[in-house]
Amino acid sequence: MTRMLASVTGVDEAEIALSGGVDIVDLKDPKAGALGAVSTQTIRRTISFIAGRAPVSAVCGDLPMEPETIRGKAEEIAATGVDYVKIGFFPSENVSACAAALEPLAARTKLIAVLFADLAPDFELLPMLAKHRFHGAMVDTAIKANGRLLDHLPPERIPGFINRAKSLGLIVGLSGSLETPDIPRLLPFAPDFLGFRGALCGNSGRVASISAEAVAQIRELVPEESRAGGPSSVDYRLLAARGYSPGTDPTLGTDKIFVRDFVLPVQIGAYSFEHGHTQKVRFDVTADVLQVTDHPEDMRHVFSYDIIMDGIRTIVARGHVQLSEALAEQVATYILENPRVVRVTVRVEKLELGPGGVGVEIERKRQTAGR
Known part of the structure; x- marks a missing residue:
């Protein structure tokens, strides 16, 4: 705590x-x-x-x-x-x-x-x-x-x-x-x-x-x-921190919080030529977040998109990742640790392997009953 x-x-x-x-x-x-x-x-x-x-x-x-x-x-x-x-x-x-x-x-x-x-x-x-x-x-x-x-x-x-x-x-x-x-x-x-x-x-x-x-x-x-x-x-309904149940009212519905076209240099790839250097990777993330109020006024009432970007930066800083799928899973898991997030879509796109982007998009949902 x-x-x-x-x-x-x-x-x-x-x-x-x-x-x-x-x-x-x-x-x-x-x-x-x-x-x-x-x-x-x-x-x-x-x-x-x-x-x-x-x-x-x-x-x-x-x-x-x-x-x-x-x-x-x-x-x-x-x-x-x-x-x-x-x-x-x-x-x-x-x-x-x-x-x-x-x-x-x-x-x-x-x-x-x-x-x-x-x-x-x-x-x-x-x-x-x-x-x-x-x-x-x-x-x-x-x-x-x-x-x-x-x-x-x-x-x-x-x-x-x-x-x-x-x-x-x-x-x-x-x-x-x-x-x-x-x-x-x-x-x-x-x-x-x-x-x-x-x-x-x-x-x-x-x-x-x-x-x-x-x-x-x-x-x-x-x-x-x-x-x-x-x-x-x-009032725990106002909390947006990892590990604490916010006790939200499900009748309020959800908001979609997104991060688009977030590009970082990432050590990623299974091929030998992809090791030892970084390549540009684009992240697109959408999180469905439970509302805590119909009248948001300050940081107590929202889920910050900074949490998504901070999580991606933190995961990337850990070092080389073999697979785009593994990187997407890690990002989804990090975001779903916040109890207000009920569903997340993560798109990981490698930008330097040809004339177009290649990658993976996953959707993950919270499994705990009642969340």
Whole structure:
């Protein structure tokens, strides 16, 4: 289950976040940079206010990659009693030394390493972080004016990061100026948490105060775990995420969501001359999607075509595929994992084997009764 992390500046915003049902309260000063730190006094006051109702994390600030500097600040933040300490790992020759300096603290506090999608992150650092007993790793953006996470880390690269981190025993988070359309695109990759700041401030920018309305909208898009002793507060009819039944009303019918003439370079083919290089392949996909409302207003009410394109990119990035039929089946299976999709047609057409296109078109339906 993916959890929702909300970055707040102190007690007042923490109250809004808790009322909106966020899973993790993260303390950050957005006016002081990507990982701007709040004071330890603010952290202690907020922890006291939250009183165990949700885990609390706090950032250490945009610090230089100097082992003693980072260790000292992380120790200071950890001493407040937060559940997680987030530490930025900027590109530097001292990355390994910084991680090693934090290992004694990592033995008693959950440390989260923050890598930056817009600074050419090195995911080969993940084994080093696991070696030095870090609890998790996440990807954020360092320069907020330069775009969102997906502008710098394309969807096809995300599964590699998440799967590698999880195989090493690290929890995984994604953040970086995320907006509501990004949520259904990222949920299928099953990160442990998604982090938000700017999207919680409405249209006012990340340095403004968060709003209850914006928190509620994000909360409804991220499936909420049921609290002990009570049901989830989320209306699951509005979910469009993989693995969660939307409880749609079948009388509303279906919409056709399509992607046409989507051309990618693909490693494909059974012949020897088709190995070792890519060839252009065109994808045409139509998905019959259950409606959740007659009056769609925002991302809670729709199935995004980005999910289809992201799925195709992710499958293609895995490597060589022998058969067009196999590629079409993989795409259909990926799309049908979304519980709102009841039928999908996938056309895979190889464009470089002659004067015309050749390929295959398949139709697959959801088999589960009642869907």
